[in-house]
Amino acid sequence: MKSIRVLPASLLIASFVAPAFAETGDAPRRLDPVVTTATPGAAPLADIPMSVSVIGTDALKLADAFLGAEDITDLLTGVDAAVANGTQVAFQIRGIGAVDHQALTPTAAAVYADGVYLATNVQTGLMLYDLERIEVLKGPQGTLYGRNASGGAINFITAKPGNDQTRYVRAGYGNFNRVDLGGAYGTALDNGFSYRLAGRYLARDAALDNTAGPEDAGGVRDEFGLRLGLRWENAGGGELLVRTHYEEDNGINAAPRNDSLDLGDHEIAVAGDGLQDTDNAFYGVSAEYSRPVGRWDLTSLTAFEGYAQQYGFDFDGAVALFGNPDFNANLAYDRSFRQYSQEIRLQTDWAGGHTLFGLSGSVDDFSQTYTIWCGVLDPQTLLGTCPYVGAGSRAGPTPVSPGTAMSLVTDINQSRTALAAFTYNEFDLTDRMTATLGLRVTDERIEGHGSGRHVFDDGTVGYNNVGGLGLAVGSNEIDETRLSGNAALSYDVGPGRAYASVSNSYKSGGFNGEVQNNVTHFTDEGLFDAESVTAYELGYKARPTDTLSWSLAAFWQDYDAPQARIFVNFPLPDGSSITSNSLSNLDAATVYGAEAEMTWQPADGLTLDAGLTVLDTAIDQTTNIGGNAAAFDGNPLPFAPDVSATLGGRYEVALTPGVDASLAVHAKYRGDYYLDPEGLDARMQAGFTTLQAEAAFQFADTGLGVTIWGRNLTDEDYALSGYGFIGYNTFRSDPRTFGVRLDYSF
Template sequence: MKSSGYAAMSLVACTIPAGAMAQGADEGARDEGDSIVITATRQPLTIERVPGSVLLLDGAALEQAEGFTGAEDLADLLPGVEAAIANGTQVAFQIRGIGAVDHQALTPIAAAVYADGVFQATNVQTSALLYDLERVEVLKGPQGTLYGRNASAGAVNLISRRPDAEGANYARAGYGNFDRLDLDAALGGRIGEGAYARLATTYVRRSPVLENVAGPAEAGGETDEFGVRVSALLDRDGANLLARGHYEQDTGINTMPRNDSLDLDKHQIESVGDGIQNSDNAFYGFSVEATLPLGEWELFSLTAFEGYRQNYGFDFDGTAAPFGDPSLNANLSYARDFAQFSEEARLSRQFTGGSVLFGVAASLEDFSQRYTIWCGELDPQTLVGSCNYVGAPGRVGPTPASPAPAATLVTDIAQERLSLAAFTYNIFELAERLTLTAGMRLTHEDISGEGEGIHVFRDGVRALNDRDGLGPAKGGNVIQTTRLSGNAALSYDLGAANAYLSIANGYKSGGFNGEIANNALHYADEGLFAAETVTTIEAGLKGRGAGLRYSLAGFYSDYRDPQARIFVEFALPDGSTIVSNSLSNLDAAKSYGIEGQLGWTPVRGLDLDLGAIWNRARIRQESAIGGNAEAYDGKPLPFAPDFSANARILYKTRVSRDAELAVSANANYRSRFYLDPAGLAERSQGDVLTLASRASLTLEDPGIGLSIWGRNLTNRDYAISGYGFIGYNTFRSDPRTFGAAVSFLF
């Protein structure tokens, strides 16, 4: 993970109010004496005085996370937060067991990700943005008031460094095993009266980390990523204007998955290599943020554009010859384009005894995708593979358009989404020690989609899919929905601590399946997945004193219509079966548990942090789905370990007047978790313990830093996501990685 990492604050596990980041994410956290004050609510409040749960990683914590490769690595620092890395690169966060694990970019994410206040609407955008970060804030529980749709599990906010007079300039070069090369730099400062600018850039290159025992080494994944962010700030007379632009490029190769039928050693895969494709991914965006005082009120506006172009793919079956038959080989590719325009405006006022906020938001998204699956080597002109994809004949239907065998499947889909919202978020002191926080949001969505699924015969003839003879796989549909969401909390000041009781709800949008369109039902109401809702009740206590920082919370979440990828077998023309899957809705689920964070500074320079959560997240299924209800009822939600914990230690000491030594270590533990809602032991990952460490020496004069780091020091090989196809396939974790870097601070 890329971060400037040169902030002075230490890692903090703490709480701030739900939705706080959306009210002023860029104002940040500051240390006032023994308390950390969050000004993200436009009302400076100590962490102990506000209701709701969040984890905060500041600059120093991110600095110690050197060697991270993507957003998924954040989960190693955050108890109760899991990351499913679908297709090897697409990150879907799970918070307290809530959130669909899915590899389709069309699928909404339950833990909304925001980058500098701008919503990242799909699960493919996150990892590219992790450089020159100032901090990361993760809110737990539904965030329906200020975040609106697709924050039913919580929200993750990535906040980059703002331009300022101090600059925090640096250049860093690092090298590690697997020929890893890291280059990072940032330059900024004052450029005029009340005007500041900043330029940050990053580059990382890495050779394959998994060993391919059956073909080209590059099937083990190659990393080649570049990013640049430019920002400019004008701050005069209490008003400010901040403009940001970014561009990231990924031209590496996705790692191939591993089929569960294989007997391989740790960190090995088996691929003949015909599914290997160079990625051609570009992510870009621009935003303008303005703050204007209007007497006793303050007006805030954020106007943004986000977009990407993505082309990538991999070996789908995860083995050189499924069941010993090379003709069962399957490869896939995605070609995607996405654009999003958004605007949010907020009017707020602080007064003695509270604050009020009113806001409106609007966004327009345009998404298109071509999904291709084939066997062997693909002819880019005819889209015919060198062998026939085993699933293609089953989509031909009762009247074949050609006597030749069906060879390839292609699905095109386009979707537009208009979202409008109005919301209010308020804090009132009801009595000297009693505070009420209450908010509400009304959201309207209009989603339209259309597409078609075709099969390509070996002679090049193309025809619409018609599996089961239910009609050609071509059509469209419209989803219109209006939702009311909100939150309410009471908090009581106990002096050295604060107690709170809250209730909040949120929802995640329904939509269209981006997988293979089998027949006309794919675009009918029966083929869509519905919205899910979450209502959470939470009670907590938190405080600090005598070098201790602590928080303890208990929660209960009522999860309705959980979105989940359901795997169902269907018959092929030769009488065999293949697994087909689509996003659907389960009946309900419950998630409840207790969690706590403890921070201790026993002596100056030594920070210890411990976080843990016990979370029981179980499906409640009465209606038949995918064959029967019993297959899912009582099963754990995916990526929801019953217990997880994180321990961190950071020690800093002066070895001379101008030299500082820092040593840190991080341990993360997860009990067994399941990769999909079927809850099968063979589709689960056993207990995982990972360790990371870093040591650095900073010479303040002349401003040079030296560091060494290591990740996954236990060399654990574990699944980071999975899917059913021919057998079961999993993407694997990175092996042990380590490296060293030199930094220049100026």
């Protein structure tokens, strides 16, 4: 059993509030104060000593053309996403975040939907529809968001039932035969009850060009979602909000591209024997209840989240590497996940401050079967039509059969229990100076068990035993108790507010959930440890005027035991080798940088926004990993471009007394970044710029609107993520997409 008790001495805090995307009202247009719920109570961004960006109403109009949650990074500086296996998203905030595709790896940016934590990276690529706003917290969030928020937190907030709801239907069509349908309807009754039903359907043909096989290997979209909200404003002296959702993804995941192939932009080349339909279902329900209890406000959030998932793709990204048809690999996942959570908060205002106390708990269970084969799979015997190149090396020095090892099958089950107590406090030290102090204690217990097997052509099944170290079957458990939190001082200097802060959070350790090579997989040495980040920041936020909002911040982050996927070569029987990998820990890393954001309204109807993040990241490695420390020491962190910048604008005008028009354009530049921590030039994505735009026309008094939109108008082909297997494989971005959408609001 691996037992760790870590109580860091340092306290912590938030960073800095970045200005939000402008939201304008009726003429004359002004920049309205943006309100966020990133802290215990809703408050203007300018008054919160935390680093928060809010994607509000205007920016979400651009998001109507988005495919998934990862697309929001086009609107933010210092935030990127590594996307693998179709829709598994690992958000990177200010360079922090393990780039990993296995579902058991929590993301360093904690992702929430309406305040409910989404515990695996399978859920983080959620379908976007009927959103009110998106809040992005930069820097460690160890007090209110707890574990797995070492980089920050992202909260997707949907539209609530209530009075004056927007109701609409939408229908759109775009290139690659994209069909996009959506709508929302709700009403409020006199007794304080209201409801809202929203949904979206999205279908699209393959966007990548498969030059060597079936067209569908380029990725097919076929998904829908439904969400129902019920609200009682007079429920036992308080308010009850119940939300339930269900989404399905029935498309086909795009295959990766192998770097040994000479292909053009947005091209892949796979035979298609790994082509599989996706069968993903996501569902959940939550109940949020709030009421006053004396001078305190009580909030309870009870939630259930789950999914069932079956999918796969061509793993090697090629037809027959090096002319050998046995250098072929296809994989399939079969997963299920259930999570139950409960959080209770009590908070109050008092003379000179605010205090919150909270308790939270969650229980989750995960299971997965992971199968790799060569050629065409027989679903009954699990044999392919050729031997998977890695199966023989895993049979061990004394195979259990004289036959040929053909396929690999890995099972893993993991359960987790997490309990936490936390407090968040604000103290008015003087009329101008405010102190913030937060602490959280988290106790986490993780239990895992599983096995790794290979299937011979005579039907024999044996456990993997690479190196003869012992059969790949076992179990283990992890116990951790950790203290995290934040501390800050902010000072009102008249035209703005200056602050200094320190904050800390951690990301859980755990089990590697994919190929299990031998008995060491479940020993303490085969697990990956927790990582932690302590961040220090100085900043200044100008108090927003009617036309201008801006902020500056400088930060330094101490990154301890960064989790990283490490690639190791295993010998093959013929003297060659195959690359296997697992999630491990580097020694340390440092991140420092600066951010600036601005929103400016130079004239009525015209709003401009700009952002800039400058980063410097470096891995500090002295311990040998895979026999080599120098391969990592001094390298930048993956998905951490040294520069990211956004520039956008929206112009709204009345074309005629009956027709209003708007034009929005938003560009983002990302500098060079590496796809993994080894820092190899062959695994570097060169800098690029993406451009999004829309032109909309609203017809007064009819509720009708027409929008023409475009994404990636620069037609950039860039890597979404990568992994090593007989060369290097990368998942690719979509090419230029565009379409038209009709809206009717009522």
